[in-house]
Amino acid sequence: MPACGFGLVELMVALALGLVVVGAAAMLFSGTIVAGHTSDNLSRMAESVRTSYDLMVREVREAGASPCDAQVLTANVLTQAQGAAPAWWATWGEPLRGFDGAADFDGAAFGGGVGERVAGTQAVVVRYGQTLDGVRVSAHNPAGAVFTVNPANHGVAVGDLVMVCSYRQQAIFTATAANPVAGTFTHAAGLGTPSNCTSKLGLPVDCVGGTTLQFTPGSLAARFVAAGWYIGNNGRPETGGRSLYRVTRGGAEEVAEGVRDMQLAFLPAGGGDYVTAAAVTDWSAVLAVRVDLTYETHDASTSTAAAGQRLQRTVTFVANVRNLMP
Secondary structure: OOOOOOOOOHHEEEEEEEEHHHHHHHHHHHHHHHHHHHHHHHHHHHHHHHHHHHHHHHHHOOOEEEEEEEEOOEEOOEEOOOOOOOOOOOOOOOEEEOOOOOOOOOOOOEOOOEOOOOOOEEEEEEEEEEEEEEEEEEEEOOOOOOOEEEEEOOOOOOOOOEEEEOOOEEEEOOOOEEOOOOOOOEEEOEOOOOOOOOOOOOOOOOOOOOOOOOOOOOOEEEEEEEEEEEEEEEOOOHOOOEEEEEEOOOOEEEEOOOOOEEEEEEEEEEOOOOOOOHHHOHHHEEEEEHHHHHHHOOOOOOOOOOOOOOOOEEEEEEOHHHHHHO
């Protein structure tokens, strides 16, 4: 009767085939993990792209916006807007301003600390009036520095920077008191921080004597917003260490992680091409901003990047500054 079982040759063949199958399965499993890892990194990058576009580009488009007319004369009575060195967030004269990679921006100093600006990356500041939905002036008492508005629940809080405008003139001031029941807010002088250098909202601005102006019923109210956008250190070198930041007078906040660089170009009125910030001579005549943002993956060594490197992609946005267009 012949012997049963496997011989040595059959056993070795079976082992070899088993190793091939196990190796193929291991490679497939490893490839699936790497593909999933890469997909997760690309998804994070895409989310940063969407966030940057939705928030930054939308705000750049609003530069110079006013509830009435972007070209109307403006009385800015903020104390911090006066003098030879006004606070960057208090001024209105330049609704848009870009900064080259070596140009200082008061809102974010160059440095290696968290939230500080990365040297060589560019920055942009925008200023605009953010309309308060449906809020209109029903009465203005210049002597008492009181606006009465409709609806009563106006959304203005003490310390807010407010813009009120008619088609004759607009004024920027700090709300020194606010009553959402009575529908009032005030613009008294010398109270709080920031403060008003005068309670009189007419032109020319005179912080000693002041120029009286009474806004007519139907004038519109808005929040005055000044915001800077830049690339800053986020304190997480293991994920690339850089993010897109937005800074206001209240401080800086991280908006989108993994934004490595920002380069800007500006289209002046009458110009045939985009130019650098240093070449712009009149910031009130800039019609569009081209924004080149370089993004990188959260982790290094994705399947589409070299070993130890993060995958990078540069995305270009163009924001038409609609409020400055003729």
